[in-house]
Amino acid sequence: MRPKPAAGGTRGPWPKKRQLFGEHRRNLMSIHSMLSAAALACFLLMAGCTSVNEAGKTAPAKAEKAEKAEKPAKKGIFSFRVKTDKPAVSYKIGEPVVFTVELCEDGEPAEAGKLISWERRGDDGVVEKGEAKSGAPVKVVTKGTKPGFIRLSVKAADADGSALKNGSRAVTVTSGAAVEPGRLPVAPEPKDFDAFWERQKERVRAVPMKELERVPVDCRAKGVVCYDVKVSAPGGKPMSGYLCMPENAKPKSLPVTVVYFGYGVYPIGKNDGMAKDRIVLSVNAHGFLNGQPKEYYSELSKGELKGYAFDRKENEDPETTYFNGMMLRLIRSLEYAKSLPEWDGKNLTVQGHSQGGMQAGIAAGLDGDVTEAVLNQPWMCDIGGAAMGHLRGTWHIRPTEALKYYDTIYHMRRYDGKVKLMAGLGDYVCPPSGMAVIYEEAKGPKEIVYTQSAGHNGNPSGEKFTLTAEAAE
Numbered sequence: 001m002r003p004k005p006a007a008g009g010t011r012g013p014w015p016k017k018r019q020l021f022g023e024h025r026r027n028l029m030s031i032h033s034m035l036s037a038a039a040l041a042c043f044l045l046m047a048g049c050t051s052v053n054e055a056g057k058t059a060p061a062k063a064e065k066a067e068k069a070e071k072p073a074k075k076g077i078f079s080f081r082v083k084t085d086k087p088a089v090s091y092k093i094g095e096p097v098v099f100t101v102e103l104c105e106d107g108e109p110a111e112a113g114k115l116i117s118w119e120r121r122g123d124d125g126v127v128e129k130g131e132a133k134s135g136a137p138v139k140v141v142t143k144g145t146k147p148g149f150i151r152l153s154v155k156a157a158d159a160d161g162s163a164l165k166n167g168s169r170a171v172t173v174t175s176g177a178a179v180e181p182g183r184l185p186v187a188p189e190p191k192d193f194d195a196f197w198e199r200q201k202e203r204v205r206a207v208p209m210k211e212l213e214r215v216p217v218d219c220r221a222k223g224v225v226c227y228d229v230k231v232s233a234p235g236g237k238p239m240s241g242y243l244c245m246p247e248n249a250k251p252k253s254l255p256v257t258v259v260y261f262g263y264g265v266y267p268i269g270k271n272d273g274m275a276k277d278r279i280v281l282s283v284n285a286h287g288f289l290n291g292q293p294k295e296y297y298s299e300l301s302k303g304e305l306k307g308y309a310f311d312r313k314e315n316e317d318p319e320t321t322y323f324n325g326m327m328l329r330l331i332r333s334l335e336y337a338k339s340l341p342e343w344d345g346k347n348l349t350v351q352g353h354s355q356g357g358m359q360a361g362i363a364a365g366l367d368g369d370v371t372e373a374v375l376n377q378p379w380m381c382d383i384g385g386a387a388m389g390h391l392r393g394t395w396h397i398r399p400t401e402a403l404k405y406y407d408t409i410y411h412m413r414r415y416d417g418k419v420k421l422m423a424g425l426g427d428y429v430c431p432p433s434g435m436a437v438i439y440e441e442a443k444g445p446k447e448i449v450y451t452q453s454a455g456h457n458g459n460p461s462g463e464k465f466t467l468t469a470e471a472a473e
Contacts, residue, residue, distance in 0.1 A: 077166055079104050080154055080173035082453050088425060089178040089450050089465045091144060097177050099140040099152055110134045114164060115157040123148025123184070123390050123433060144179030149425070149433050151176050151391055175453045176425030181436035187384025189410040196318060196405055197366060204331045207234045209339065214243070217291065219272035223247050226272050228290050229281075233332040235325040237287030241268065241333070244275035244282075245342055254279050255347030256337045258363065260330070260356035261285060263379070265301035265308075267292065279342055283333045285326050285355065310397055318405040327366075327406070330359055334367045347371055354430060354456065355379045358408050361438070364419075365411025373415060376422040377456060381408045381434020393428030409437050416443040416471075424454030425462075443472045 085098035101118065103110040112135030120128040124145040132138040134156070144150055156164040156171040164171045190196065212230040219226035225247050230238040245254060256279040261268050268284045284290060286305060288297075309315075309322040318324065334350075337343065349372040350360040357378025364373035383399050384407075386392050397403065404410070412419070419442045423435035432450060439448040446469050451462040 075106050077106055078110065078156060078164055078171045079107075080156070080171070080453070082152070082154070082173060082175040083463065084177055084452075087465050088176065088452055088463070089181060089467070091177055091179045093146060093179055094143055095179075097142050097144065097150060097179070099142075099175065099177070101138040101140060101152075101154055101173075101175075103134040103156055103171075109137075112136075113159050115159065115161065116154065117157070118152060118154045120150060120152050121391060122150040122179075124150075124179075125389050144177075147180040147183035147185075148389075149176055149178050149181065149391065149431070149436075151426075151428065173453050174426035174428070174455060176432065178425075178432070178436065178450070181433070182440045184390075184433055184437050184440070185388055186382065186409060186437055187388060187404075189407065190401070190404050193405060193410060200324070200328060201331060201366070203234050204328055204335070207232055207332075209332065209335055211336070212238055217242070217270070219244060219270055221272040221276060224272050224275045226270050226275075229336075231332060231336045233287070233329045235287075235328050237325065237329065239283065239329045239332045239336060240287050240290060241281055241283040242270040242272075242290060243279070243340075244270055244272045245279045246276060249279075249342040251341045252344050254342050254344055255349065256281065256340065256343050257349040257351060258283060258333055258337050258360075260350070260352035260359035260363075262352070262354035262356050263309075265297050265305045267294075267297060279337070279340060281333060281337050283330070283359075285329075285359065287325070287329055312398060312400075315397065315400045315403055318402040321402060321406070323403075323406045326359070327362060330363055331366060334363055334369070338369060349374065351375070353377060357430070358406070361408035361415075362406065362411045364415040364417065365413070370415065370417055372418040372420075373412070374420045375408070375412075375435070375438070377424055377427055377430045377458075378408050378421075378435065378438075379430050380406055381430065382437060383407045385431075385433060390431065390433050391428060392431055395429055409434060409441070412438045413441045418444050419446045421446075421448040423448060423450050424456065424458065425450055426453050426455045426459070429456040439467065445469070445471050 081102045081104055083100045091097050103114055103116055112133060114134035116134060116138055117131045118140055120142050122144060126145060128142055140152060142150060152175045154173050158164055210232040212232055215228045217226050217228050223246055224244055226242055226244040229243045230240050233239045257274065259271050259280060259282045268282055271280045271282045274280045288300060315321045348370050350363040350370055351374035352360040353376040357375040358380045360373055361375050361378050364370045382390060383403050386399060421435045421439055423432040425432055435448060439446055448467050450465040451459055453459050454462045
């Protein structure tokens, strides 16, 4: 299915037409200074203003020496501004891709004298490099030779060649562009993919679902109740998380959103602010205790959960990888959410960022009752892509055939509900190529938002490029 071009604005959260546009967001700074009475009088005189004397006659306003308003001192915060000559995800093979790169200081073009170096890499395997000096925008012109993404990495240095820094952090940016991203190839999935996951569901069903704990806990949102919950699951650890909903919710009255979290060992949030009009189940990935002192999580991160999911031996078998237990608890979390009497029986959303986006994507593929999936820079997409030349960063799990059972792409191609994707054009923890494939293969109403110069932690001020399409017929 090829998305249709947009005709006008969006209609509701799931437009029926495709859009491609850039949104410009700028941070505005306001400077407030107080004028003394003398300075104000001088200003009035210069402007030709008059004042009225005691006799009612007009007389020229008396000029007093004005104090010079001092310009605010520079903070010396450097950053890069990167733009493309057209929407960054709209290029064709062989078409010139023009990046304009500008080094800024405190949001304004930096003075001449700084050194700028750039490197272009891409899913097409092409590598190009160049250098320039600050003082004027730098043009980087390239082109893509096959479908995929172009990554532009830029850094700055002082005149002596030492890295330019904001405090201890080097001034860098990673930006990007896409060349016919809808045509990216994907490695084949395991032949027994569906059979494997049916066996995992059977393992979950073999453990009767039982709510082990529901303990009331404090929450900030007014009119919301929140509980620390634990539910039985296979593998020796419970499904653990927070359950929040409006007070006095009636049976079959509320949609449910299940929230999953990013990589790491830390106390999860309750997300009670989301629960004013819905049930929210926030699930920790590990089945550990919620709301504990930081020492509890620190000890786990140094011990049992140190470097979890990266063990090469565990990752040789799809049932011994750390992800297996995580996904068994995920399956149980969906069963539990649907068992709640307050659920309306119709609306089930899954969402998450990074590892949480991976979990949400797998949940959508495994449970046919999911109606909406919100995946923010999901992890573990396109596991076999590196062997096909697709770019990735330095922080990644070594691919194995066993890990392909956990590829977010393969799960999402089995899902036909609404999907919303967020991708960073500078994110190579979770490269945008994986999200592009999910978008292309999605069967339901879909939207993907690419953000320029956004790494894995995002970039709120980055230019946005949005694609939308209606459901496949």
